[in-house]
Amino acid sequence: MTINGSGPGHPSGDFPGGPLPLPQQANPTWMGQVQQQHYRPAPSGSGSQSGPVLPPAFPAARRGRSSAGVVGLVAAGGALGFLGLFLVLPFVLDSTGTAGFVVGFVASLLPLTAVLLAVFFIDRWEPEPTRLLFFAFIWGAVVSIAVTLLVQPVFSLAAGAASGLDHRTFAVTVQAPVVEEFAKSLGLLLLLFARKHFDGPVDGVVFAFTIAGGFAFTENILYFGRAIADSSTPSTELAVVFFLRGVMSPFAHAIFTGTTGLILGLAVRRWNTGMCILAFAVGLIPAMLLHSSWNSMGRNFLAQYLVVQVPIFLVAVLVIVLLRVAENRLTRQRLREYAAAGWFTAAEVDILATAGGRRYALRWAASMGRRPQMKAFLRAATRLAFTRQRILSGRDVPAHQRDELQQLAFIVALRAAVVG
Structure with a gap:
């Protein structure tokens, strides 16, 4: 798996002149319908490579806190x-x-x-x-x-x-x-x-x-x-x-x-x-x-x-x-939006959002003894995609945006552990 590449970030917040136009394929399936007034870009990830490099065992042992x-x-x-x-x-x-x-x-x-x-x-x-x-x-x-x-x-x-x-x-x-x-x-x-x-x-x-x-x-x-x-x-x-x-x-x-x-x-x-x-x-x-x-x-x-x-x-x-x-299609589209903001590369999205890509990633990580870390990374990316879907639905947006920022920080840590 490649490490994060830089990409164009988007500012967050309100936009002058009305709602931001929906990007192409913003509604990839009937499960992910987004109204134009609820759409907002993903947070900028231009500095995401600067996160701390954590011990490889850390993400495998970490579990999300229960609400x-x-x-x-x-x-x-x-x-x-x-x-x-x-x-x-x-x-x-x-x-x-x-x-x-x-x-x-x-x-x-x-x-x-x-x-x-x-x-x-x-x-x-x-x-x-x-x-x-x-x-x-x-x-x-x-x-x-x-x-x-x-x-x-x-x-x-x-x-x-x-x-x-x-x-x-x-x-x-x-x-x-x-x-x-x-x-x-x-x-x-x-x-x-x-x-x-x-x-x-x-x-x-x-x-x-x-x-x-x-x-x-x-x-x-x-x-x-x-x-x-x-x-x-x-x-x-x-x-x-x-x-x-x-x-x-x-x-x-x-x-x-x-x-x-x-x-x-x-x-x-x-x-x-x-x-x-x-x-x-x-x-x-x-x-x-x-x-x-x-x-x-x-x-x-x-x-x-x-x-x-x-x-x-x-x-x-x-x-x-x-x-x-x-x-699967919903995951791919939401991760593409994070890729546009600099959190993932296009190649990583293809890996993260397809069953074949995930199997390939797990085999690659297993060859280096990092399969648990990769598995955690794949799951975290999927959770992140669905968190973004909740944000774009217009429901409890501030709370889900806080979750989004925490999950993005966790993604950076997991990436460091996978790459080693």
Whole structure:
């Protein structure tokens, strides 16, 4: 990787004669729309090479400080998860027995692994803090299950008779989709308190998949454990249930809740409280409908699975791919603006904003024993690009500009450590 070259800097602040014209490709994707009145140039980087040369081990050990919102959210999630265990664990154990619980727990790890690998793939461009992913998983695996157990009886009393459906049909096609999707998505709503890390549709999908993965994990323990406890042929019953839930539909809950996360993530781009609440309510509708559609499959299960559910899964994959492509293009454009201000060279932007370029950079750094430093540099550059996007959205501009200056200083330090 080349070291920073000098480049033309731009002054910051207001411009006489009206807003600064948008540069070419300022809106590279639908994820990065910028209004002309919000556009401002990147800070000048003409003197960025003069930063202190730090020991190579420094950036690898350094971690971004968590904001008060993140710390408070994780602490609250941990407390709620601990309290929820006193409701969820006895319920699951009573339904499965000890042997069923153990077998169900082990078997549930396989579909959970598939979902978490998907989360890793989606999230690897701009990784979310591990603490927030932990909150999301605990919310899904424990808190949302506890909320479901508490709300379902109330919902059944309030709406069961009015629906005109028999108890089982109501429970499967109405009660479960409504209550479970609401319980899971409450975690998404709470994650808005960590707004520096939840600021787009990719983040919404990542958090939604993690919550849903946790929920499905506990639910699978229950289903797999019951197959052991309640059947005269436990091995056969477990194989059937595992095939249906662990092989054919490991991503079902993720896709349901993922629609809510996607819609909420689109709304937080503008960060209007009313719009976010509305998006939360609107996002629940497709999640509940998809959930109800899945639960409604009966005798023609295989045909409906192939004709309806498989295409839905393929559409979900396509949406995720499009989100990744849009995220890459957005990163490239925002880093180009920093390159114009002298922080990066054009060649560095090509490396930082492409998957192939990043792999090349990591191999190059590994050959000199500096792979951790390079990995930190790549992540810092991506965070910087998305910080700039938040600035250009016109939301909390002064606070994000302070973050921008801190991140630029960190970039200089990381560069020195990578170059050695």
